[in-house]
Amino acid sequence: MRLETEEVAPGVTKANLTGRLDIGGSQEIDLAFNVLxxxxxxxxxxxxxxxxxxxxxxxxxxxGARTVQRKxxxxxxxxxxxxxxxxxxxxxxxNVVGILRNLDEAIHAVSG
Amino acid sequence: MRSAADAGHIDTLRIxxxxxxxxxxxxxxxxxxxxxxLGKAAEYAVRLCVxxxxxxxxxxxxxxxxxxxxxxxxxxxxxxxQDALRVTVEDRCGAFDPLHAPPPEPPIDLETARVGGxxxxxxxxxxxxxxxxxxxxxxxxxxxxxx
Numbered sequence: 534m535r536l537e538t539e540e541v542a543p544g545v546t547k548a549n550l551t552g553r554l555d556i557g558g559s560q561e562i563d564l565a566f567n568v569l570x571x572x573x574x575x576x577x578x579x580x581x582x583x584x585x586x587x588x589x590x591x592x593x594x595x596x597g598a599r600t601v602q603r604k605x606x607x608x609x610x611x612x613x614x615x616x617x618x619x620x621x622x623x624x625x626x627x628n629v630v631g632i633l634r635n636l637d638e639a640i641h642a643v644s645g
Numbered sequence: 646m647r648s649a650a651d652a653g654h655i656d657t658l659r660i661x662x663x664x665x666x667x668x669x670x671x672x673x674x675x676x677x678x679x680x681x682x683l684g685k686a687a688e689y690a691v692r693l694c695v696x697x698x699x700x701x702x703x704x705x706x707x708x709x710x711x712x713x714x715x716x717x718x719x720x721x722x723x724x725x726x727q728d729a730l731r732v733t734v735e736d737r738c739g740a741f742d743p744l745h746a747p748p749p750e751p752p753i754d755l756e757t758a759r760v761g762g763x764x765x766x767x768x769x770x771x772x773x774x775x776x777x778x779x780x781x782x783x784x785x786x787x788x789x790x791x792x
Contacts, residue, residue: 553671555670555671555692555696556667556668556670556671556696556700557667557668557670557671558671560664560668585689585692585693587692587693587696587697587764587767588697588700588761588763588764588767589696589700591760591763592760592761595752595755595758595760596760598755599755599756599758602755602756616685616686616689620693620767623766623767623770624763624766624767625749625751625752626752626758628751628752628753629752629753629754629755629758630755
């Protein structure tokens, strides 16, 4: 599991995740992702290269989004593949963490 | 039917009931789903069900007899069953039927969203059928997955 970051607009960070958010993958990036969420107010998590997620991965995303929100910021999920989006929807995660398919819309959403 | 405890085949995995054991699941699912020639949807379902069922045992299983070394292990098996796949997860912890867990309430906001308890809910979405039995001192969860 790989986690890389880039600044896609002033003050807006995009985290690019690559791999499987299974038990092993979630553990591998847990610390780095928590640190990232703790240091950002506008965070876009690009899931386009994530091909699996289950409950431990959902936990990672929800805790991260909550951390950002507690600082008055916002985290958005970007472009999950269909199979990953199905789990996000089935678990109700999409009720509490926004999912967008367009980067400009995501930048606008977290910049508000 | 062979018991899942009959380890030693590619389709069977015996792991420690620990985080180190859980870390072995990903590679094993890669191997067994490739050997069965599964498509992406079936592979996803197997991976999700294996992971959620095993995480449940590792996180919630309670060993009853200190003298029973097998209580520290989980045995998994994936096998073809007609037009489906049968996934079996066995442990020798205290009796625990995960199917009795109440369905989770959909989260309404981030602050109160639960970060656990989704495993059974997700398994129900991805398995055609799930059954639990207590066989002697063994918990056996059997999932039927469309292939």
